[in-house]
Amino acid sequence: MTIHYQKKAPQNSQQSKSDTRTIVMDMLNTIRNKGEQAIIDYTLQFDKWDGDIIVSKEQIENAHTIVSPKLKQDIQFTHKQVKNFAEHQKNTLKECQVELSEGLTAGQKLIPMQAAGCYVPGGRYAHIASAIMSVTTAKVANVGSIIACSPAKPDRGIHPAILYALDLAGADCILNLGGVPAIASMAYGFFNQKPVDILVGPGNQFVAESKRILYGQTGIDMFAGPTEIAIIADETADVEIVAYDLVGQAEHGYNSPAWLITFDHKFGEAVNKRVLELIQTLPEPNKTNAESAWRDYGEIVVVSERQEAVKISDAYAAEHLEIHCKELDWWLDNLTNYGSLFLGEETTVAYGDKTSGTNHILPTMGAARYTGGLSVGKFMKTVTWQRMSKEANRQIGQVCARISRLEGMEAHARTADIRLEKYFPNETFDLKGD
Numbered sequence: 069m070t071i072h073y074q075k076k077a078p079q080n081s082q083q084s085k086s087d088t089r090t091i092v093m094d095m096l097n098t099i100r101n102k103g104e105q106a107i108i109d110y111t112l113q114f115d116k117w118d119g120d121i122i123v124s125k126e127q128i129e130n131a132h133t134i135v136s137p138k139l140k141q142d143i144q145f146t147h148k149q150v151k152n153f154a155e156h157q158k159n160t161l162k163e164c165q166v167e168l169s170e171g172l173t174a175g176q177k178l179i180p181m182q183a184a185g186c187y188v189p190g191g192r193y194a195h196i197a198s199a200i201m202s203v204t205t206a207k208v209a210n211v212g213s214i215i216a217c218s219p220a221k222p223d224r225g226i227h228p229a230i231l232y233a234l235d236l237a238g239a240d241c242i243l244n245l246g247g248v249p250a251i252a253s254m255a256y257g258f259f260n261q262k263p264v265d266i267l268v269g270p271g272n273q274f275v276a277e278s279k280r281i282l283y284g285q286t287g288i289d290m291f292a293g294p295t296e297i298a299i300i301a302d303e304t305a306d307v308e309i310v311a312y313d314l315v316g317q318a319e320h321g322y323n324s325p326a327w328l329i330t331f332d333h334k335f336g337e338a339v340n341k342r343v344l345e346l347i348q349t350l351p352e353p354n355k356t357n358a359e360s361a362w363r364d365y366g367e368i369v370v371v372s373e374r375q376e377a378v379k380i381s382d383a384y385a386a387e388h389l390e391i392h393c394k395e396l397d398w399w400l401d402n403l404t405n406y407g408s409l410f411l412g413e414e415t416t417v418a419y420g421d422k423t424s425g426t427n428h429i430l431p432t433m434g435a436a437r438y439t440g441g442l443s444v445g446k447f448m449k450t451v452t453w454q455r456m457s458k459e460a461n462r463q464i465g466q467v468c469a470r471i472s473r474l475e476g477m478e479a480h481a482r483t484a485d486i487r488l489e490k491y492f493p494n495e496t497f498d499l500k501g502d
Contacts, residue, residue, distance in 0.1 A: 070370075070371070070372045070376075071369060071370075071371050071372075071376055071380065072333075072369070072370045072371075073367065073368070073369055073370075074333060074336045074337070074340075074368040074369065074370050075336070075340060075366060075367055075368040076367060077325065077364060077365045077366060077367045078364055079323075079364045079365055088273045088274060088277045089277055089281070091274070092248055092274055092277040092278050092281060093281065095110065095248045095249075095252070096248065096252055096278065096281060096282070099248075099249065099252040099253075099256070100252075100256065103258065104121075104253075104258045104259060106249075107121070107245065107249040107252065107253055107258060108121065110247075110248070110249045111220070111244070111245060111246070111249055114246070114247060114249075115219050115220050115221075115222070115246055115247075116222040117219075117220035117221075117222060117225070117244055119220065119225060119244065120244065121243055121244050121245060121253075121259050122241065122242075122243060122244075122259055122260075123225065123226065123231065123242040123243065123244060127225060127231065128231060128232075128235050128242070130228075131226075131228040131229075131231035131232045131235070132232055132235070134228040135228050135229050135232045139229060140232065142423070143196060143200070143229065143232060143233050143236060144236065145423065146196075146197060146200050146422065146423040147200050147204055147233070147236055147237060149423060149424060149425035150200050150201060150204045150205070150425055150427070151204050151207075151208060152425060153425040153426055153427075154204060154205045154208040154209075154427075154443070154444050155208055157208075157443050157444045157445070158208055158209065158444040161178055161444065161445055161448065161450075162178075163175065163176060163177050163178055164176055169460065169463065169464075170457075170459070170460060171456055171457030171458075171459045171460030172454065172455075172456045172457075172460040172464060173454065173455045173456075174452065174453065174454040174455075175452065175453050175454070176450055176451065176452050176453075177450075177451050177452075177453060178448050178449070178450060178451075179448065179449045179451055180209050180210040180211050180212065180447060180448050180449075181209075181211050181212070181265040181266055181287075181447050181448070181449065182211070182212040182213065182262070182265055183211065183212060183213040183214075183215065183261075183262050183263070183264040183265050184206045184211045184213075184214050184215070184264055184265065184266050184267075184268065184447055185215050185216075185217070185251075185254030185255070185264035185266070185267045185268070185286075186199075186202035186203050186206060186214060186215070186216045186217070186239070186268055186269050187202075187216075187217055187218075187250055187251065187254075187267065187268070187269035187270070187271050187275060188202065188216060188217070188218040188230055188234065188269060189218070189219070189246075189269075189270060189271050189272070189275075190218040190219040190220075190221075190226060190227055190230055190246060194227040194229055194230055195218075195230065195270070196227075196229050196230055196233050197421060197422045197423070197428060198269060198270055198428070198429070199216065199218070199230050199233040199234045199237060200233050200236075200237050201427050201428050201429055201442065202216075202268050202269045202429060202442065203216055203233075203234055203237035203238055203239050204237040204238070205427060205442060205443065205444055205446075205447065206238075206268070206447050207237060207238035208444055209444045209445075209446075209447035209448050211447050213240050213241070213261070213262060214238060214239050214240050214241075215239070215240065215241045215242075215243065215254050215261050215264060216234045216239040216241070216242045216243070217242075217243045217244075217245040217246065217250035217251075217253065217254060218230050218231075218234070218242075218244075218245075218246065218250075219244075219245070219246025219247065219250075220244035220245070220246070225244050226242065226244055241259075241261055243259060247271070247272070247274050247275060247278075248274050248275070248278050250275075251267060251271075251275060251278035251279060251282065252278065252282075254267060255267060255282045255285060255286045263286065264286055265286060265287055266286060266287035266288065266289070266446065266447065267279050267282065267286055267287070267288050267289070268288070268289040268429060268442055268446065269289070269429060270292060270429060271292070276291065276292045276293070279291070279292075289429055289442050289446055290429075290431050290432075290435055290439060290441075290442075291433070291435065292431075292432055292433075293432040293433035294320065294321055294323045294324045294325065294365075294432065294433075295317060295320045295321070295324050295387055295388075295432065296317070296324065296325045296326070296327075296384075296386045296387040296388060296432055296433075297313065297314060297316075297317035297318075297324075297325075297326050297327070297386060297387070297388045297389075297390065297417055298326075298327040298328075298329065298381055298384050298386035298388070298389050298390070298406075299313060299314065299327070299328050299329070299389075299390045299391075299392060300329045300330075300377050300381060300389070300390070300391050300392065300393060300399070301328065301329070301330045301331075301335065301339075301392040301393065302330070302331050302392070302393040302394060303331065303332065303335075304392070304393065304394050305330075305335070305392035305393070305413065306392070306413060307335065307338045307339055307342055308342065309392070309413050310328065310339050310392055311339050311342035311343045311346055312346060313390060313416050313417060313418075314326045314328065314339070314343055314362070314366070315343055315346045315347055315350070315358055315362075316416070316417060316418055317388065317417055318343075318347070318357070318358040318361040318362050318366070319350060319354040319357050319358045319361075320357065320361070321357050321361065322356070322357050322360035322361055322364070323360075323361065323364070323365060324357070324361045324365065325361070325365040325366070325367075325386075326361060326362060326365065326366045326367075327366070327367045327368075327369070327384055327386065328366075328367070328368045328369070329369045329371060329377045329380050329381060330368065330369070330370055330371075331370065331371060331372065331373075331377075332370070333370050336368040336370055339368065340368060343362055343366070344362070347359050347362060374398070374399075374402075378399075378402050378403055381403060381405070381406070382403065382404055382405040382437075383405075384405075384434075385405035385406065385431075385434045385435070385436035385437045386405075386406055386407065386436065387406075387407040387408070387430045387431060387432045387436065388406070388407060388408055388410065388417040388420070388430070389403065389406035389407075389408070389409050389410065390410040390415075390416065390417065391403075391409070391410065391411050391412065392412070392413050396411045396412055399411065405436045405437050406436050407430030407431045407432070407436045407440065407441050408420055408426055408427075408428075408430055408441060426441075427441050427442045427443060428441075429441055429442035430442075458491040459491075461484075461487050461488060461491050461492075462488070462491075462492065464484075465484040465485075465487055465488045465497070466484070466488070466497050466498060466499060468480070468481070468483075468484040469481040469482075469484040469485055469488075469497075469499040469501075470498070470499060470500065470501030470502075471501070472484070473499070473500060473501060474501055474502065481499065484499070485499060
């Protein structure tokens with residue numbers, strides 16, 4: 069078994085250092101102390117927006133007018149795809165109950181969260197798909213109140229296409245807010261909204277750090293880092309398509325990892341050459357982003373057999389994993405760590421990111437080892453319940469009392485004792501154990 073790094077990344081996105089946490093902590097403290105006025109001040113400072121924070125019905129209606137019919141059709145198609153998949157996901161979640169022993173029935177219940185906050189980036193790019201992915205999924209989960217935030221542009225507020233998508237997806241309240249102020253507003257419950265139970269959606273390092281700091285006070289979808297792609301390619305793969313797909317993700321940012329796992333040195337060399345050529349054809353700032361990402365975070369790994377490819381891929385636990393190989397079902401059965409899997413050259417990460425129907429809010433930086441992406445289940449609590457007959461206390465009560473005393477939890481034991489005494493006054497039980 070041989071594993072050779074034909075191109076090794078000199079940097080690791082998990083090792084990046086910055087003063088982001090200090091900046092975010094200071095901003096959150098200011099917002100906590102000064103309230104809505106601090107959010108208004110920060111929004112004017114960073115986004116140059118001095119208009120209303122709460123988007124009005126008139127603004128939403130205006131967005132419906134501005135967005136072209138063709139773009140509306142595309143947004144509607146994507147919304148339908150995402151909604152359809154989310155509804156099928158929801159159908160896999162079941163409430164249940166079972167009689168564990170005579171007289172003792174236990175079950176689980178699915179309860180939608182009361183309020184969710186959905187963040188939609190709107191800086192350099194208009195993240196229309198993110199609006200659909202987050203709000204639609206929350207809506208399918210029957211979340212009580214869905215609050216959405218996206219940065220406002222000085223001359224128009226939220227991008228009209230994002231606004232149209234948020235309204236179509238079912239947002240109950242839309243705020244002209246971006247970055248730390250947006251996350252804080254949703255978490256603390258400003259501008260006449262209740263504090264949200266969960267914060268979801270992609271964003272820059274300041275958005276991610278805000279969610280990390282506020283986690284516990286509110287739930288979050290995941291701790292997000294730079295977007296990632298891994299591709300496993302065998303002798304059937306197309307150099308051109310593989311190269312295009314790697315560059316397609318590298319353009320996200322200077323620190324977006326792109327990894328290729330292949331079985332042939334020559335294939336790896338050909339892909340590397342083509343990637344460098346394709347990057348030069350991109351407009352700015354995409355070109356600079358992709359150039360830095362491939363130089364500093366791109367890797368090409370040459371392996372000799374499929375099991376090695378699986379081992380390397382599972383170690384990466386990539387956000388997006390494409391398989392350009394024969395026997396696709398074998399890879400589906402054997403791979404375990406990834407955010408979303410794309411089987412065959414006919415599909416690509418961009419399809420999942422924009423319109424195919426699966427959610428594009430996915431785990432990064434190795435988190436795919438222990439979690440999946442955003443889904444209906446993220447917006448629902450799975451809670452348990454139980455009901456018992458008096459007779460069931462006969463066995464459960466004795467065992468509980470003995471285990472509790474073994475653990476030194478006398479008060480726990482006595483809650484069992486009192487029930488056994490009440491329900492079976494003429495019986496004697498062994499409540500002390502060993």
